Structures are given as structure tokens and as C-alpha cells.
Amino acid sequence: MIIEPADTFLKHGEIMADLARSFIRQSIFTKPKIEYKTDGSPVTNFDKELEVILRGYIHDKYPEHGIIGEELTAVNPSAEFTWLLDPIDGTLAFLTGIPVYGTLISLLHDGFPILGIIDIPMTSDRWIGQKNKKTLHNGRFIKTSDCSVLSEATLSTSSPDYYDETNINVLKTLQSATVQTVYGGSCVAYGQIASGKIDLGIDANFDIHDFLPLIPIIEGAGGLLTNWQGETLSKESGTENMIASANPYLHGKALEKINHLK
């Protein structure tokens, strides 16, 4: 197999993000068909249709690559290069018209993300992270905040309803230790951690398609994203509790708070 340069992977990732942006912007004029998954979260016909479009594009350009999508069966998931797709991250936001939903695209090499894209169709925001490169937001290099103490940090979480009785205390503890909490930012919030507007992000029960695309984006801007034990996440991770921070100092302090609870 000829290994293509990272720029070529990025080019194809961006074309897919463009396709997704156009598709989602059109879809808001049509009433979606909604089903509820076993975990109670909604999924629409648009999620599935968009995943089919993106899979078709990958299959055409890279027939030997694997594809893992949120909605459909994985194809060749143990390939050296595997694409990870979440066509509409934040489906509840999408259904209710809160403009924080977006498309997450990642390329994994040997199970670890080397490319991550967050595209927000309703605001034209796009974050791009690549392993060992600086993160871009709408074409500009960005960096995380230099907040290094919890008592000055702004925290983000998608929804308190994702936490169960055991781990809601982790959220509450971090909320008590920080200045304020912003809710419901979905994937935008993780982009804004990379951009330095949010210091700390926490979520429970996320899957690989939710967190792996974020890792190159957060890390390439100076931050960290791990599970609540401080461990690196990869394709082998299952459903995980995750935490993202502006820098290693803040990450360490947040992990210490979490571990004190046990």
C-alpha cells in the first residue's frame, strides 16, 4: 500500500466535511423520521443517509481503508487506516434546532487518531486537528487557555442526563471546584476548549466516534483528552467517561479531584 501524505488525508476529510455541511443545511427544511436507540438517544433517517454518502466517498478513494460509523455496520475495522464517522453528533440538538450539532470525522492509524475534524454546519465553524501539527479553527492556528487552577476554570458538559447515579458525583465535584458550567455545547464545546474559550470539558458514557475525533484537535492546541483514569483512548476503548483540559496542569488537578472521590 502506498502511504499518502497527511495533507491528502486532510483534503479528503475536508471534502467529506463539506458534503456533510451541505447535506445537513438542506435537511433542516424537511421533517426527519426519528427512532430511539436502546440507550434512549434519538437517531434520524438523516444520520443514516449522510453516513451512506460519506462511506461511499471513502470507499471510492480508499477501498482498502476501514470504516467505523456510528449508525451502520463497520467495514474492515482492523485495517491499518480506518475512518471514524459521526455524521450528526448532537442529534437531540439537531432535532430541537439548537445550532451546536456537527459532523465528526477522524482517521485512525493503528487504532489511534491522526486526523480529527469538527464541522458545525449552521455556523460554518470547522476545527482541524492532525497528529504532531497545530490545530486550526477556520484556517487560523489556535491554542488552549493557560488556566491552570480549577477555581478559575469554566467547565462544560453536554448533558447532566448522560451521567448515572455513580458518576454524577464526579460532575458535581468538578462543578463545585470551578467558576461556572456551560451546558449543551455538544461538539462545539470541545472545539472551544481547543480555541481557549472553555478550560475543562467532561462527559460520561461517550463512544469512540464521540471522543477520538476530538483528540488531535484538543492536543494540537495544547490540551489533553483522556478517560477519567487519565488513560489514553484508542479504537479499543469502549463506552468511556472522558475529560478534556486546556493543559496538563489543569488536567492533573481535575483528575486528582476525581480520584479523591473513590
Next chain:
Amino acid sequence: MIIEPADTFLKHGEIMADLARSFIRQSIFTKPKIEYKTDGSPVTNFDKELEVILRGYIHDKYPEHGIIGEELTAVNPSAEFTWLLDPIDGTLAFLTGIPVYGTLISLLHDGFPILGIIDIPMTSDRWIGQKNKKTLHNGRFIKTSDCSVLSEATLSTSSPDYYDETNINVLKTLQSATVQTVYGGSCVAYGQIASGKIDLGIDANFDIHDFLPLIPIIEGAGGLLTNWQGETLSKESGTENMIASANPYLHGKALEKINHLK
């Protein structure tokens, strides 16, 4: 005094919303100066500067009208016609880059809102409500959902942190009775109730500049917005707990749930 037609009031309201949209879109490139109000909520220099701009516009067009703004001292607040301004509703969302913040503008006649505008600068969404007229979203007439039972309703709330120990049970009770909750939608969520994408919205400890502009928007699309006792809100209301619903049936059922708690 010559009473102008409603269309003229709307024209000036829209010009102010245009001014606010341009101002806010520019402001994201500059770091704000942040202060915290006595209730712990943030306010920036941009909130204040934008309020000064909008007050100047009103003073120029309608020197005899009253002005009540969120950030500065009221001018002639008992005038027959009084403008109510919230230059950046959702300041925490603004600071953290979650694109649900917006400008709320309302015109009160004898203390009751006859015009309400929600403008979302980052998505170019604008909702317009006028007393006894149908509500518009981006130039199209909209209507609320026909959901009439709580068990099928999608609920919205800005932040669970706005509730105190007494009234958090009201939120929890409505959450148990409904399908799902979307968090952090700020003023966008109330626009989407008018647009039929959300069925029920609840918030605690809101002020008149937060809820009065929403009333003509929600009501002109078929919904209702009252306090938790089902009472109409006006300029004389102080800090209030508010609830908005897609229609009177759903509103009645939600109020019944709330009153059963007492």
C-alpha cells in the same frame, strides 16, 4: 403624541437587531472584559457598549419613549411606549463560544409586550412576534407543535444551575414526565418552541428583559408563556420562574404537575 403604525415600530426594531448582529459578529475577534454581577452571572464590556448603541438609536427616533436595558439605568420607564433591551442574552454562551446567544428587543405598550425580536447573530436566525399577528422566523410564518401530552413532549431548560433547592424539584418533575431534555439552548430554545421543534421550555429566576420579548413570539405562533402560577407577565413582574408551551393543553398539563408539588 402621534401613534405610529406597528410596522414602523417593527422596522426600527429590525434595524436595531441588524446593528446588534453586526456588533456581536465583530466582537468575537476581541477579548472581552468580564465582570461578575451580584447573582454570579457574567457581564462584558460588549453588553454595555451595545446597549449604549441601541439606546442612542431609540433616543434619536423616539425621544419620548422609555428604555429599560439589562445593563444600564432605566430612562422614563413608565412611558406609554417603553423599549426593553437585552443586548446579549446568554452571556456565558457568548463567552464560551456556544452559538446560542442573541439579542432580545421588545416594545411594551402600557407595560405589556406588543413586539418581540430574538436575533441570533452567529446563525442569522431571527424570530419576530407582534401582538395579534402571526410569528415570523426568517420571514416565514411559523407555528408551535401540536403535542398535547407531557409524555410525548421534549423539554428545554437553559441551565439547571439557575434553580435553587426549592424549585429544582419542579424541573425534575417535568423532566420525569417528558421524553427528553435539551440544555443550554438559551434564547434559541424559545424561538424553537415557536417554530414547533421544542414543546415545552422552563426556566427559573428570569427577569423581565429575559421573558417579555419572548411572549409575542411564543403566543403569535400558538403557544403560551406565563409564570409557574399560570399568570400573565408584564413590566411589573420582577424576577420570575417562567414556563412556555406549544399550546394551552400542554401548558395546562405542565402547570398541573407543578401545582401538585405544593
